[in-house]
Amino acid sequence: xxxxxxxxxxxxxxxxxxxxxxxxxxxxxxxxxxxxxxxxxxxxxxxxxxxxxxxxxxxxxxxxxxxxxxxxxxxxxxxxxxxxxxxxxxxxxxxxxxxxxxxxxxxxxxxxxxxxxxxxxxxxxxxxxxxxxxxxxxxxxxxxxxxxxxxxxxxxxxxxxxxxxxxxxxxxxxxxxxxxxxxxxxxxxxxxxxxxxxxxxxxxxxxxxxxxxxxxxxxxxxxxxxxxxxxxxxxxxxxxxxxxxxxxxxxxxxxxxxxxxxxxxxxxxxxxxxxxxxxxxxxxxxxxxxxxxxxxxxxxxxxxxxxxxxxxxxxxxxxxxxxxxxxxxxxxx
Ligand code: AQP
Numbered sequence: 001x002x003x004x005x006x007x008x009x010x011x012x013x014x015x016x017x018x019x020x021x022x023x024x025x026x027x028x029x030x031x032x033x034x035x036x037x038x039x040x041x042x043x044x045x046x047x048x049x050x051x052x053x054x055x056x057x058x059x060x061x062x063x064x065x066x067x068x069x070x071x072x073x074x075x076x077x078x079x080x081x082x083x084x085x086x087x088x089x090x091x092x093x094x095x096x097x098x099x100x101x102x103x104x105x106x107x108x109x110x111x112x113x114x115x116x117x118x119x120x121x122x123x124x125x126x127x128x129x130x131x132x133x134x135x136x137x138x139x140x141x142x143x144x145x146x147x148x149x150x151x152x153x154x155x156x157x158x159x160x161x162x163x164x165x166x167x168x169x170x171x172x173x174x175x176x177x178x179x180x181x182x183x184x185x186x187x188x189x190x191x192x193x194x195x196x197x198x199x200x201x202x203x204x205x206x207x208x209x210x211x212x213x214x215x216x217x218x219x220x221x222x223x224x225x226x227x228x229x230x231x232x233x234x235x236x237x238x239x240x241x242x243x244x245x246x247x248x249x250x251x252x253x254x255x256x257x258x259x260x261x262x263x264x265x266x267x268x269x270x271x272x273x274x275x276x277x278x279x280x281x282x283x284x285x286x287x288x289x290x291x292x293x294x295x296x297x298x299x300x301x302x303x304x305x306x307x308x309x310x311x312x313x314x315x316x317x318x319x320x321x322x323x324x325x326x327x328x329x330x331x332x333x
Pocket of ligand 1: 017018019023185186198
């Protein structure tokens with residue numbers, strides 16, 4: 001059985017984008033892979049964050065995952081900072097990766113913005129930590145969106161250079177499980193930007209915790225245009241907001257966007273938004289109920305995460321110890 005690693009940052013409440021683009025796909029993968037899923041708090045501190053809310057957000061993210069079906073009895077679910085092997089291997093990778101490789105990472109350029117001198121160094125070496133997250137379990141499959149493909153190539157470069165420099169075929173190659181662009185959910189305020197949990201505007205996203213009224217309001221206010229829905233998907237080119245709402249309904253109902261258009265051809269957005277709201281509320285409310293039930297007993301969530309961390313460490317410790325041995329560190333005896 002192949003081993004999968006995936007992570008999600010506790011940088012806010014999970015959004016509909018996180019759910020449709022990542023979390024929902026984690027569940028079926030647990031049937032035929034050994035899945036290791038992490039709430040990656042070490043990554044979350046590479047961007048501005050609030051130390052007063054980080055722990056709560058981390059627990060909430062774990063509860064959201066469990067409520068979506070990522071249950072700890074069927075996978076290894078844990079918090080990244082609880083397993084020290086990640087940071088230990090990441091340091092070694094900081095010394096293996098070349099600056100030239102990191103300089104090519106487009107996500108750093110996007111996230112750093114214009115004021116690069118003032119960005120934390122952690123954001124720059126983020127891909128090295130991501131490589132460590134995967135390779136510290138010798139995981140070979142990683143579900144990624146298009147935007148993460150470059151980081152995965154870097155992880156493979158790091159693994160190869162480590163193997164070459166330290167004389168052993170130690171780290172296996174990683175293969176992406178590519179998720180289609182269809183799963184990409186865009187901001188409700190701007191159809192050309194992705195929906196993000198850290199977007200300053202709450203109106204730009206649906207949070208998994210939004211109640212029915214909030215969802216209705218956000219969808220009603222979502223940016224659209226005055227044209228009715230066409231019959232053909234190709235006619236939505238140049239209408240990113242309309243395309244996004246059609247894509248969301250398709251993802252929620254399990255249909256193709258083309259089928260959604262056929263069913264709603266000629267409709268204005270007033271009507272279509274009503275249908276979309278109803279579908280979203282019906283789909284998300286059981287998840288919200290379960291998340292709330294879990295968060296009513298935070299000690300039980302923390303205990304599940306502790307067990308997950310123990311299971312993760314049992315896999316990662318021998319691997320990082322061997323990597324340290326290959327590098328030549330004197331073992332602690
Ligand atoms: N809008 C999206 N559509 C589809 N998939 C998405 N993902 C994120 N946004 C969308 C997927 O969610 C997973 C977890 O992402 P992450 O938390 O590690 O970081 P991210 O991709 O940077 O997600 P956010 O929500 O945009 O977080 P912030 O605002 O903190 O940067 C990934 O698999 C991602 O592809």
